[in-house]
Amino acid sequence: MKESQEAFVARRSKDWDALRDLLAHEKALHRMGAQAIATAGNLYRNTASDLMQARANGFTPDLVHALDQLAARAHSGLYSAPPYRLRAIAELLLFDFPATLRRHTRAFWIATALFVLPALLGFSTAFISRHAAMQILPEQMVESAEKMYSDGFDGRDEGTDASMAGFYIRNNVGIAFQCFATGILLGIGSIFYLVYNGLTIGTFAGLVTASGYGINLLTFVSGHGAFELTAIVIAGAAGIVMGYSLVATKGLTRMGSLQASARDIAQLVMGAALMLVAAAFIEGFWSPSGIPMRVKWIVSALLWLFVIVYLSFAGKARRRLRAKAST
Amino acid sequence: MAAGQEEPLDNTTWVETPEQVRFRYHVAGPTRRYLAYLIDLVIRGLAFLIISILVGVATGGGTNVSGLGTGMLLVLIFGMEWGYYVLFETLWNGRTPGKRALGLRVVKEGGYPLSFMDSVLRTLLRAADGLPPAFGFLPTYASGVLTAAVDKRFRRLGDRVASTMVVIEEPVRVAAAIVIDPAPTRAELDLLPARPPLSADEIEALDLFLRRNTLSEARRHELAAIVSPSFARRMGTTARDPLRFLEVLYVRIREQTVRKRDEGAPRTGAAA
Numbered sequence: 001m002k003e004s005q006e007a008f009v010a011r012r013s014k015d016w017d018a019l020r021d022l023l024a025h026e027k028a029l030h031r032m033g034a035q036a037i038a039t040a041g042n043l044y045r046n047t048a049s050d051l052m053q054a055r056a057n058g059f060t061p062d063l064v065h066a067l068d069q070l071a072a073r074a075h076s077g078l079y080s081a082p083p084y085r086l087r088a089i090a091e092l093l094l095f096d097f098p099a100t101l102r103r104h105t106r107a108f109w110i111a112t113a114l115f116v117l118p119a120l121l122g123f124s125t126a127f128i129s130r131h132a133a134m135q136i137l138p139e140q141m142v143e144s145a146e147k148m149y150s151d152g153f154d155g156r157d158e159g160t161d162a163s164m165a166g167f168y169i170r171n172n173v174g175i176a177f178q179c180f181a182t183g184i185l186l187g188i189g190s191i192f193y194l195v196y197n198g199l200t201i202g203t204f205a206g207l208v209t210a211s212g213y214g215i216n217l218l219t220f221v222s223g224h225g226a227f228e229l230t231a232i233v234i235a236g237a238a239g240i241v242m243g244y245s246l247v248a249t250k251g252l253t254r255m256g257s258l259q260a261s262a263r264d265i266a267q268l269v270m271g272a273a274l275m276l277v278a279a280a281f282i283e284g285f286w287s288p289s290g291i292p293m294r295v296k297w298i299v300s301a302l303l304w305l306f307v308i309v310y311l312s313f314a315g316k317a318r319r320r321l322r323a324k325a326s327t
Numbered sequence: 328m329a330a331g332q333e334e335p336l337d338n339t340t341w342v343e344t345p346e347q348v349r350f351r352y353h354v355a356g357p358t359r360r361y362l363a364y365l366i367d368l369v370i371r372g373l374a375f376l377i378i379s380i381l382v383g384v385a386t387g388g389g390t391n392v393s394g395l396g397t398g399m400l401l402v403l404i405f406g407m408e409w410g411y412y413v414l415f416e417t418l419w420n421g422r423t424p425g426k427r428a429l430g431l432r433v434v435k436e437g438g439y440p441l442s443f444m445d446s447v448l449r450t451l452l453r454a455a456d457g458l459p460p461a462f463g464f465l466p467t468y469a470s471g472v473l474t475a476a477v478d479k480r481f482r483r484l485g486d487r488v489a490s491t492m493v494v495i496e497e498p499v500r501v502a503a504a505i506v507i508d509p510a511p512t513r514a515e516l517d518l519l520p521a522r523p524p525l526s527a528d529e530i531e532a533l534d535l536f537l538r539r540n541t542l543s544e545a546r547r548h549e550l551a552a553i554v555s556p557s558f559a560r561r562m563g564t565t566a567r568d569p570l571r572f573l574e575v576l577y578v579r580i581r582e583q584t585v586r587k588r589d590e591g592a593p594r595t596g597a598a599a
Contacts, residue, residue: 004581005581006581048344048348048350049348051348051350052348058527058530058531060531060534061531061534061535062534062538068350068351069496069497071348071350072342072350072351072352072438072494072496073496075342075344075350075438076420076421076432076434076438076440076496077420079439079440088443161398162395162397162398162399163395163396163397163398163401164398165398166397166398166399166400166401166402166405167398167401169401169402169405170401170402170404170405170408173405173409174405174408174409177409177451177454178454180451180454181451181452181453181454181455182454182455182458184452184455184484184488185455189455242488255487258487258488259487259488259490262448262488262489262490263444265448265488266444266447266448266451269447269451270447284398
């Protein structure tokens, strides 16, 4: 037995209007109290069944479309994503990020090689021939940098430190993100950025060393480098994982394979970004300070040790806890 | 747009919910999404301008902005570049001010709201979708548009990695019933069979045609003349005035559903 469309609309439109009104301030739907949420839920379910009925009875497309839209909007209002708490960032840093990285050691070492080998090549090239190095780096940049490192560091004013820290956050995290994102092109973008960054950094270091100020540069870089260089390599590794998931699909479709690796990728890039923020503060405030070289070296050694231990071991305790809980 | 009857079928996608309800989402096309991007770009630019003036006044005054102010500004640019989308898409359940202005929303492919990590992923991939940059820094999104163009649901690279899509979400009102003027007489109606032999699709097409009042009268007649003879033949009559014939036919069909109406079993609405 079929109800006419007119009668159907007349009977049901009161509920639709009520639902529409609730959705008008939909942003606060979850703050409107249990009563309102229950009402919205009821109205949504009834609207959904109205939609089925309208479709089954061959009611006019405008009605079906309007109900479609209403049900869809109520659906996105009612089902909201699990909230992301600050705790999740702590968990990411303490457990998930290092654990995920250890699941992708192969990509990590490939990325390291793609970064370190060009760096060594650039370094030796610059050491042997300044002329050759100038083909890689712009001369002006080299001269101003050489002047900076020849002077050594005896502390700057805090304002400059803060502005440089800001610059490093924007610049380096941006580079890391780009290094990662271009990995979508079957990994080629990430490989390019790793090699490119390795080559320029290596060449630069070679030039400064050849002019006899290598020790100043090493003192400057070694502290934040523990975080910064590692993070750039990790971002590149994440890009390689992403690109490789498009190549080796393990029986999934290419899209499916990409999406299956998405979680790991996101954790790696988020972890790398947080490491880069830490690096920016060290680079802005600690590295250029006038603290004696020996102290800086000791601190740098400790920072490297910390990064290595952190990436190798953090998060293992939780897996043991979980294993215990499940047995 | 009063009702979505002009929507071509190829930009809709079906979503099935846990309640076993299937509804359609209208996937947003390039123009809307690009406009939303431009709006967000302008908002970010203006916000940055205003805050940088404030920081300048508060810290150094005049043109001599202090180092701390510069540092904060650089962090702010970073936030505008990468944090803006994640912040709004997370807080506003898949919308940014630009998307909101154009009635767009990012949802998961299953129609669910996107999570924080999904938003992070699709924002990070902007570095690839935004290529190549104009003037060295302004993303043109050429590769995003290109990759989206070859996808059924118009997903750019970031959408594919995060399994999200951008849908159009506009409140649509139920359109008013079609009024035929002058109303068909009883005699006119009785010339047609009580149950006109039309399929559901044909009835739908008829409805869409009669609602489309943007066409000129001549064009309406022209279109009606194409289909009327075939309908009329099926019913063993002839359509002297093709347009009038379709109008009367429509009323006849509606009249038939009214007559069959089930008046028992009224359903109660939702608890208020």
